[in-house]
Amino acid sequence: MPDYSWPPMEKRRVLGKATKRLDGPMKSTGRAKYASDFTQKDLLFGALVTSPHAHARVTSVDTSEAEKMPGVTAVRVIASAGTELMWAGQEVASVAANSEEAAKDATRKVKVQYEVLPHLVREDDLAKAGARAKSAGEQVKGDPDKAFQEADATIEGRYGIPVITHCCLEPHGNVIEWKGDHIEFRPSTQNVSGIGGDLSNSIKIPASNIHVNMQYVGGGFGSKFATDLWGLEAARLSKASGGRPVKLFLDRATELMIGGNRPSGFANIKVAGKKDGTITAWQSESWSTGGIGGGGSPPIPYVFDIPNQRKNHTAVATNCGGVRAWRAPNHQQACYLTNTVLEDLAAKLNLDPLEVFDKNLGLTPRAEVYRSQLKKGAELIDWQKLWHPRGKSDSGPVKRGLGLAISTWGGGGHNSQCRTNIHPDGTVEVELCSQDLGTGTRTVITMVAAETLGLPLGAITLKIGDSALPPSGPSGGSTTVGGVSSSTRKSTVNALDKLFEAVASSLGAPADQLEAVDGRIQVKGNSAKSLTWKAACQKLGVNKISEMGENNQRNPGGLNSSGVGGVQMADVSVDTETGIVKINKAVAVQDMGLVVNPKTAESQIHGGCIMGICAALYEERVMDQQTGKMLNADMEFYKLAGIGDIGEIIVHLDITPDHDKRGVVGLGEPAAIALITAIANATANAIGVRVPEVPLTPDRVLAALERRNA
Amino acid sequence: MRGVGISTTGALGSGLLETAADAAPAGNVAGPGAVPVTLKINGKPFNLNIEPRVTLIDALRNNLDHTGAKKVCDRATCGACTVIMDGKVVYSCTVLAIEAQGKDIQTIEGISQNGKLHPVSAAFVNHDAQQCGYCTPGFVMATKGFLDKHPNPTLEEAEKGLGGNLCRCGTYVGMKKAVLEAAKEMKGGRNA
Numbered sequence: 001m002p003d004y005s006w007p008p009m010e011k012r013r014v015l016g017k018a019t020k021r022l023d024g025p026m027k028s029t030g031r032a033k034y035a036s037d038f039t040q041k042d043l044l045f046g047a048l049v050t051s052p053h054a055h056a057r058v059t060s061v062d063t064s065e066a067e068k069m070p071g072v073t074a075v076r077v078i079a080s081a082g083t084e085l086m087w088a089g090q091e092v093a094s095v096a097a098n099s100e101e102a103a104k105d106a107t108r109k110v111k112v113q114y115e116v117l118p119h120l121v122r123e124d125d126l127a128k129a130g131a132r133a134k135s136a137g138e139q140v141k142g143d144p145d146k147a148f149q150e151a152d153a154t155i156e157g158r159y160g161i162p163v164i165t166h167c168c169l170e171p172h173g174n175v176i177e178w179k180g181d182h183i184e185f186r187p188s189t190q191n192v193s194g195i196g197g198d199l200s201n202s203i204k205i206p207a208s209n210i211h212v213n214m215q216y217v218g219g220g221f222g223s224k225f226a227t228d229l230w231g232l233e234a235a236r237l238s239k240a241s242g243g244r245p246v247k248l249f250l251d252r253a254t255e256l257m258i259g260g261n262r263p264s265g266f267a268n269i270k271v272a273g274k275k276d277g278t279i280t281a282w283q284s285e286s287w288s289t290g291g292i293g294g295g296g297s298p299p300i301p302y303v304f305d306i307p308n309q310r311k312n313h314t315a316v317a318t319n320c321g322g323v324r325a326w327r328a329p330n331h332q333q334a335c336y337l338t339n340t341v342l343e344d345l346a347a348k349l350n351l352d353p354l355e356v357f358d359k360n361l362g363l364t365p366r367a368e369v370y371r372s373q374l375k376k377g378a379e380l381i382d383w384q385k386l387w388h389p390r391g392k393s394d395s396g397p398v399k400r401g402l403g404l405a406i407s408t409w410g411g412g413g414h415n416s417q418c419r420t421n422i423h424p425d426g427t428v429e430v431e432l433c434s435q436d437l438g439t440g441t442r443t444v445i446t447m448v449a450a451e452t453l454g455l456p457l458g459a460i461t462l463k464i465g466d467s468a469l470p471p472s473g474p475s476g477g478s479t480t481v482g483g484v485s486s487s488t489r490k491s492t493v494n495a496l497d498k499l500f501e502a503v504a505s506s507l508g509a510p511a512d513q514l515e516a517v518d519g520r521i522q523v524k525g526n527s528a529k530s531l532t533w534k535a536a537c538q539k540l541g542v543n544k545i546s547e548m549g550e551n552n553q554r555n556p557g558g559l560n561s562s563g564v565g566g567v568q569m570a571d572v573s574v575d576t577e578t579g580i581v582k583i584n585k586a587v588a589v590q591d592m593g594l595v596v597n598p599k600t601a602e603s604q605i606h607g608g609c610i611m612g613i614c615a616a617l618y619e620e621r622v623m624d625q626q627t628g629k630m631l632n633a634d635m636e637f638y639k640l641a642g643i644g645d646i647g648e649i650i651v652h653l654d655i656t657p658d659h660d661k662r663g664v665v666g667l668g669e670p671a672a673i674a675l676i677t678a679i680a681n682a683t684a685n686a687i688g689v690r691v692p693e694v695p696l697t698p699d700r701v702l703a704a705l706e707r708r709n710a
Numbered sequence: 711m712r713g714v715g716i717s718t719t720g721a722l723g724s725g726l727l728e729t730a731a732d733a734a735p736a737g738n739v740a741g742p743g744a745v746p747v748t749l750k751i752n753g754k755p756f757n758l759n760i761e762p763r764v765t766l767i768d769a770l771r772n773n774l775d776h777t778g779a780k781k782v783c784d785r786a787t788c789g790a791c792t793v794i795m796d797g798k799v800v801y802s803c804t805v806l807a808i809e810a811q812g813k814d815i816q817t818i819e820g821i822s823q824n825g826k827l828h829p830v831s832a833a834f835v836n837h838d839a840q841q842c843g844y845c846t847p848g849f850v851m852a853t854k855g856f857l858d859k860h861p862n863p864t865l866e867e868a869e870k871g872l873g874g875n876l877c878r879c880g881t882y883v884g885m886k887k888a889v890l891e892a893a894k895e896m897k898g899g900r901n902a
Contacts, residue, residue, distance in 0.1 A: 024834070025835055026843075027834075028835055029828075030777070030779070030850075033777065037771070101764065168878065169788070169790060169878050170842070219844060437841075438842030438843060439841065603883075603884060606881070607881065609880065610880030610883075611880050634783065635876065640878060641882075642869075642876060642882075643875075643877075644870060646883070
C-alpha cells in the first residue's frame with residue numbers, strides 16, 4: 001500500500017506557499033472563455049417568455065406570429081393552456097433566432113393569456129400567510145419553563161434576515177448543440193461531471209452521447225448544479241432548428257427572479273440567562289420562505305447547544321422563484337438569529353459579549369478552538385480599547401461600535417477520481433473532471449501534483465472541465481478542495497511509484513528507496529545517485545504511465561476532513577442623522593486544516609467577508625404584495641457593495657500543526673457566515689438599540705433610533 | 711427606494727430621457743434594418759452590417775468575438791462591459807455601436823502587447839484581485855482608464871474611480887493593492 005499521506009509541514013516545497021492563481025492571466029486579459037462567451041458561425045440565440053404574474057393559469061398560448069418573425073428558427077410552448085404558474089418569471093415559451101435582437105423581438109410576439117390567481121409573495125408578516133404556512137411542530141429539550149422562571153434576565157424580540165438572490169454575474173444558461181444523436185453541452189455550472197447525466201434523464205439521450213465542456217464559470221455560489229429548464233429548452237430548440245447550436249442565457253431580471261435565492265429567516269425569540277452571563281434557555285417561533293416549496297429551516301440555536309429549549313419552525317410557501325443552495329445553506333440565517341439575541345442578552349446584563357460568548361463555550365462542540373479565536377479576533381480588532389457598553393459611544397452624531405459572531409461548517413472531500421499520465425518525453429498530464437469556480441481549484445490541483453512529483457508548477461499540464469475526463473464531484477458545500485487534492489495526491493503518488501519501478505535498476509536501488517526532488521529522481525538522501533526527470537522518463541521506452549487515484553468521501557484516509565469553527569468581528573460607524581452604516585474594519589479568524597495555497601485561501605475569506613458586508617448592508621429581494629412582482633430585479637436596486645464600501649479586512653489564517661494534521665478542509669462556506677451578524681451586533685453596540693432586520697438600510701436604522709427615542 | 715442600502719457605487723436613472731423631444735428622430739434616420747457600421751477597435755477597423763439598435767457590447771460579443779467585456783446588468787450599473795472610447799471609460803452596454811463609429815475603442819483584448827501582460831492585468835494577478843473572473847476585464851479596463859487620467863492616486867481616489875464597477879465574489883481587497891501597484895508600474899514608463 002503506497003504512502004499517500006501529506007509530506008510533513010517542514011518538508012513541503014509547494015504546498016503551503018502563497019502561489020498566484022494559474023489562470024489569473026487568462027482572466028485578467030479577457031482571454032478566458034466562459035460558456036456565455038462561446039460563439040460560432042451558425043450560432044442561434046435562445047430567449048424565454050416568462051410569466052409576468054406571481055400566480056396564474058395559462059388560458060392560451062399563440063405562437064403563430066412569433067414563428068413568422070424574420071430570423072426565427074423555432075418557437076416552443078413550455079406551459080400550455082391549463083398550466084398553473086406559481087411565480088413571476090416562470091418559463092412559458094422559448095424561441096430561437098439568428099440574432100439576440102430577433103430572439104427578443106419574437107418573445108414579444110408570443111401571445112399568452114392568463115387567468116390571474118391570488119398570490120402571496122411576502123412572508124415577513126406570518127399572520128398574513130394563512131394556509132401557506134406549515135408548522136414543523138414544537139420541539140422541546142430540557143425544562144424551558146423552569147429555566148425561564150429561574151432566570152436573572154430574559155430578552156425577547158423579533159429578528160429577521162431576508163431572501164437574497166445569488167446574482168451570479170454570468171447568468172444561468174448554456175450553449176447546446178443537439179445534432180443527430182449527439183449533444184455538445186456548454187453549461188455555466190458547478191457540476192461538469194454530473195450535469196450531462198442530468199440532461200440525459202430529461203431528454204432520453206444516452207448520457208454517453210452527451211459531451212460537456214466548461215473551462216470557466218462566472219459565479220455560482222450554490223445555484224448552478226442542474227441542467228434546469230433553460231438547459232432542456234436550449235437542447236430542444238437546437239434539435240428543432242436542425243441541430244444548430246443555441247445559446248440561451250437568462251437576462252438580468254430573470255436571473256434575479258428565478259436564478260436562485262437564499263431563504264429568509266424570521267423569528268420571535270426569547271432567551272434567558274444568569275447574572276454572570278450563563279445562557280440557560282431558548283425559545284423560538286421561526287419562519288422562512290424559499291419559494292412555493294417553502295424551504296430553509298435554520299439550525300437554531302446555532303453552535304451553542306442551550307440546555308433548555310422550546311422551538312418551532314414554520315415554512316411559508318410564497319409565489320416566488322425557488323430556493324437554491326447559497327454559500328453555507330441555512331447557516332447565515334441561524335448565525336444571525338442566534339448571535340444577535342445573545343448580544344442583546346449580554347447588553348441587558350450589562351456584560352461584554354466577548355465575555356458572555358467565552359463563558360458559554362462549553363455549550364459548543366469546540367470550546368478551545370473558539371476560545372483561542374475570540375482571543376485572536378479581539379486582539380486584531382482592538383476590542384479591549386474600542387469596545388464600550390451598548391450605546392455609550394461618542395457624543396457626536398456618528399457612533400462607533402464593535403460586534404462579533406461565531407460560526408461552524410462541515411466540509412470534507414467529495415468523491416473524485418484523478419488520472420496522472422507521465423509520458424516518455426517527460427511531460428505530465430493531470431486529468432479530472434472538476435471545475436474551478438474562481439476558488440483556485442486549478443492552482444490547488446497543480447500544486448499538489450508538483451509537490452508529489454518534485455516538479456515545478458509549469459511542468460504539469462492540467463485538464464479539467466471536460467466530461468471525457470475521470471469524474472469528480474459537484475462543487476458544493478466546500479467539498480471540492482478536499483476531494484480534488486486527495487485524488488490528485490493518490491494519483492500522482494501511484495504514477496510516481498510506477499516511474500520509480502521503471503528506473504530502479506538504472507539507479508541500482510529498490511523502487512521504494514527512491515524519491516522525486518527538484519526535477520530529479522534520486523536514491524533517498526543521495527543526490528549523487530540520480531537521474532533528471534526527463535532522463536528517468538526516457539526509461540519508459542514507448543509506454544506512458546497512466547495511473548488513477550480516488551478520493552472516497554466516506555473514507556478519505558486522513559487526507560481531508562471536515563468540521564471547522566470561525567469567529568468574525570466588525571468595527572462600524574453609524575451616522576445617526578442619515579442612518580448610514582459604514583464598515584471601518586472586519587476581522588476573520590478561521591480555523592482550517594492543511595492550507596494548500598494561502599494566497600487563494602485568503603482570497604476566499606476576503607470574499608466571504610465582502611459578501612457578508614453586502615448582505616448586512618445592501619442586499620434584499622424586495623417583493624411587492626400588491627403586484628406580486630420583484631421590485632429590484634436589476635443591479636441598481638439589488639445592491640452589492642462596491643470597492644469603497646468594505647473598509648479594512650484582516651484575515652487570520654489559523655495555520656498550526658494541530659490543524660494541519662486534519663488534512664485539507666474546505667473554506668468557502670465557513671468564511672461566509674458570521675460577518676453579517678457581527679456587523680448587525682456592532683451597529684446595535686454603536687447606536688444603543690437593536691435594528692432587528694438586515695440589511696441595515698438607512699430607513700431601518702433611523703426607525704430603530706426613533707423607537708429608542710420615543 | 712425604501713429598503714435599499716446606500717452604497718458608493720451604481721448609477722441611477724441612466725438612459726432616461728428628459729423630455730419627449732429628446733426621443734424624436736434627428737434628420738438622418740438609420741434603420742430599422744441592418745446598416746453598415748465601421749468600428750475602430752484596438753486600432754483596427756471592423757466592418758459590420760448590424761441594426762442601429764445593436765449596442766456596442768452586443769456588437770463586440772456577438773459579431774466580433776471580442777468577448778472579454780461581459781454583459782451583466784445591461785443597464786450601466788455594474789461595469790462588466792467597460793471599454794475605453796476616445797480615452798474615456800464607458801459602459802458599452804449603453805453605447806450604440808452605430809454611435810461608436812469614428813471613435814477610438816480600446817478593449818481588454820488590445821491592452822496586452824506581444825504576449826506581455828499590461829501592468830494592470832499583471833497587478834490583478836499578483837494581488838489575486840479576481841476569483842470567478844467575470845467582472846475582471848471590466849475592472850481592468852476601468853482601472854486603466856482611471857490611471858491614464860490619474861497616474862498618482864490615493865487609495866480613496868482609486869476607490870471613487872472604480873466605484874462604477876461591481877464584483878460578486880468579493881475581490882476588492884486584492885484590487886485595492888493591484889490598482890496602487892499598477893499606478894507605480896505605469897508611471898515607471900513600462901506602459902509607454
